[in-house]
Amino acid sequence: MIAPTVPGRPVVEVVDLSAEYRTRRGVVRALDRVSLAVAPGELLAIVGESGSGKSTLSQALGRMLPRACHLVSGSVTVLGRDVAALGASEIRTLRRESLGFIPQDPIGSLDPTMRIGRQLVLALKPLGKACDPATLIALMESVKIVDPERALGLFPHEISGGMAQRVSIAMAMAREPEILIADEPTGSLDAQVREEILELIVRLTRASGATLIWVSHDLGAVRRWCERVVVMYRGRIVEDGPTDQVLIDPEHEYTRTLLAALPTTSSIPHIASALADDGKEPV
Template sequence: MSALEVKDLWVKYYTFSGIVSAVSGVSFNLRKGEMLAVVGESGSGKSTLGLALLNMVPKPGKIVKGEVLLGGVNVLKLTPEEIRKIRGSRLSMVFQDPFTTLDPLRKIVDQFEEFLLEHGFDKSKSRSIVKEYLEAVGLPERIMYSYPHQLSGGQKQRVSIAMAIALNPEVIIADEPTTALDVVVQKQIMDLIDYIKGKYGSSIILITHDLALALERADTVMVMYGGYIMEYADKKELLNNMKHPYTKALFEALPRITTGKL
């Protein structure tokens, strides 16, 4: 059963240098409980795609064509008020840089509570809900009363994930959630995303430049290049039958352990 269906999506940027097509005719179907990895290098259109799914493409970008169907409703046709209500509650995003979502001048608890209140939560219960979801992502209660600059990169990303799952959204878009984190913390964050997928039944769109990560964690892999889909297949099928030269080049560039004498 579909959690999200995207049909013939096009996004263009209108710049002084000309028109750039960032997402070109992208279509896919995200199943309930599935993790789809969108893989590509910088400039491939993968992050623009993530923003387009939430109707958040910044100017000079514009969604010029397509449908993003959530429960049969085209997100791109909703009013600003309607789209605001579903962001976080049905569609949520974890950004590459947690500072995108965290105000450096306010304590975590104040930001988290404001987010909950905007979506109709009872103020008398909001603090206990903040504590519950921070604990769900492995953070102690004291983190509530910290400012973002007092937290490590991994802790900030966990806070972002806690806010992303607090309203139990159907779809979570994670845009390069482990970039700029050390290897140990990267694994912890991905383990957490796997845990959330299993516990809450959320469908995950993992946006990444790392094909190895995609093949390890995702159920399905979509490879983008220049705004177009190069490959879109179950990861086992992709491993056994890579069709496009770009996908093969990404795979051949993966680090491998070799044996030999020094």
């Protein structure tokens, strides 16, 4: 079993972490002496362009790096455990009992040969969770799936991308993780569904008291939902702080470049004003 989290102690600590991809064209540095601490219950966004290292960092937390990627130096501690020092069974226990993952491609993450209900049962049973029809229906209802009984009998190719992502959220949250890692969870969804999914993730995370680590390139959504933002560039963290402070008054040139690329006339300040005007607050 994973030791319970000590109040106030970081649930994630990354210290001077460096990682490299070894390719036919040579070595590519994916992470360059990255250090990061994440507090219990924090809603943290990691942002940056493609290739900035944000996904590599999130994968390192669960020791799920691709085979081509190798850690060069540094350490990753999750819930007080040195991830690199864990044996095969211990890392599986950590992933199963304490970490939840929401993928970028929800359809691809589901078994195409198996009905949704069966996949939920297989996810819950090893944890000793109830797997009866009433429990499965309640789980589907918790992620706002209409006609849950019908949905449980469908195959992945028979559901929409938005429903598939709701199923993946249900599977992740049913584990009651202490840390939820969402890697571009709405990248393949249209704008309306994207907002609904993000609101669902944040609501469920806050209700459970879990820590959310959300990898994203959507600065407007990050401003809407997250308390703290980390900006990555070329494998390094170049800015880290409260979301409003970083996105409205950035210190690093790269952050300013990201903001300038937003499809608005004046970037984040207008987003902030719009949110204030409509009276909405993060859930």
